[in-house]
Amino acid sequence: MNRESRKKALRHLYQRVVEPLGYKFTPDEEIADFLLEQEVNLEQKHGIPFCPCQGLTKDRDQNMKIVCPCIPFHRKHFDAMKRCWCGLFVHKDVMNPDELQQITLSEIKNG
Amino acid sequence: MGKMFIQVAKRDQLLPGRLKAIEVQGIEIVIGNIAGNIYAVNRRCGHMNAPLERGTLEGYILTCPMHQAQFDMTTGEALSGPVPHSLGNEVPPENLLNYLQHLGNLMSMIKTCDLKTYAVKIEGDAIKIEI
Numbered sequence: 001m002n003r004e005s006r007k008k009a010l011r012h013l014y015q016r017v018v019e020p021l022g023y024k025f026t027p028d029e030e031i032a033d034f035l036l037e038q039e040v041n042l043e044q045k046h047g048i049p050f051c052p053c054q055g056l057t058k059d060r061d062q063n064m065k066i067v068c069p070c071i072p073f074h075r076k077h078f079d080a081m082k083r084c085w086c087g088l089f090v091h092k093d094v095m096n097p098d099e100l101q102q103i104t105l106s107e108i109k110n111g
Numbered sequence: 112m113g114k115m116f117i118q119v120a121k122r123d124q125l126l127p128g129r130l131k132a133i134e135v136q137g138i139e140i141v142i143g144n145i146a147g148n149i150y151a152v153n154r155r156c157g158h159m160n161a162p163l164e165r166g167t168l169e170g171y172i173l174t175c176p177m178h179q180a181q182f183d184m185t186t187g188e189a190l191s192g193p194v195p196h197s198l199g200n201e202v203p204p205e206n207l208l209n210y211l212q213h214l215g216n217l218m219s220m221i222k223t224c225d226l227k228t229y230a231v232k233i234e235g236d237a238i239k240i241e242i
Binding site for chain 1: 169170172189190191193195
């Protein structure tokens with residue numbers, strides 16, 4: 001299967017999910033393409049496009065919470081960062097994704 | 112006999128985003144309406160022959176109802192293979208579990224092939240396909 005065609009298809013499918021959630025693809029095209037490439041790798045291995053930046057466990061229920069786009073399962077966390085964990089998606093108002101940081105959930109909870 | 116365009120449906124029988132199965136001269140075909148443009152592909156999934164009109168059409172992406180393999184409806188290109196199913200938290204009897212694992216192993220060896228496409232022509236209200 002053609003990797004570029006699959007990346008294009010994932011973009012098409014994800015766009016319809018993240019748009020109503022207030023997110024968009026990161027404007028950093030190089031990062032977006034790299035992350036989608038990793039998702040295609042994971043999909044070819046597992047049959048499911050998991051988040052490339054979160055580790056799989058033996059718990060299927062937990063793994064299902066990191067199927068991209070996983071925003072609905074981590075809404076408060078991602079909204080606080082204005083990006084998803086791997087940075088494929090950012091809030092619609094974000095113009096410069098380099099200004100956003102990965103912050104762990106515990107850090108957010110502890111203020 | 113050379114190829115010719117044959118009427119298979121009327122435009123108002125296929126709303127945007129919808130799929131419809133047809134059979135012409137023994138050939139099973141699915142036609143789909145993508146934003147007003149009509150496309151035609153082989154009815155049987157390139158993975159395990161499931162009837163694709165029972166699947167879904169999201170933009171140009173056709174998803175098989177059986178194992179969720181995906182195809183580009185405009186070109187017939189296979190975009191992804193089957194999605195593994197889960198039994199959830201229920202543990203089936205050992206014999207059934209062994210059988211399901213056996214099926215899973217067999218299924219993992221089945222390649223997902225591209226779909227054959229057919230030329231479509233619109234004449235007035237008629238949808239015609241080249242056979």
